[in-house]
Amino acid sequence: MLAAILGGYALAYVATAFLSVYLPLVRSERVVFASLACFAVYVVGIVWAFAARSALLAWLGLAGLTALLALAAYLPGDFGVRP
Numbered sequence: 001m002l003a004a005i006l007g008g009y010a011l012a013y014v015a016t017a018f019l020s021v022y023l024p025l026v027r028s029e030r031v032v033f034a035s036l037a038c039f040a041v042y043v044v045g046i047v048w049a050f051a052a053r054s055a056l057l058a059w060l061g062l063a064g065l066t067a068l069l070a071l072a073a074y075l076p077g078d079f080g081v082r083p
Contacts, residue, residue, distance in 0.1 A: 003055060007062030008045030014066050015041040018073040 019034035045062055052058035 001049075003052075003058040003062060004046045004049035007049060007059060007066070008042050011045040011062055011066045011069075012038040012042035014069040014073060018069045021073050 016034045016038040019037055020031050023030040023033060025033065048061055049058040052061060
């Protein structure tokens with residue numbers, strides 16, 4: 001249950017940042033769309049956590065996707081290559 005709450009929230013937070021950076025829209029529309037889409041991402045994270053065969057698989061799936069999206073969203077900003 002902790003994976004669903006904390007892992008799902010972390011995934012939604014990072015997915016919002018990722019979508020705010022990479023969606024091909026005007027900046028204000030990117031942020032609004034990403035903020036609204038994060039609710040769906042949070043639900044998917046929760047469903048994934050409860051559908052996983054074990055708590056370890058739930059944590060690994062959520063943490064892996066969260067780390068991947070975080071690298072894609074935040075690392076390019078450090079190198080000045082953000083779109």
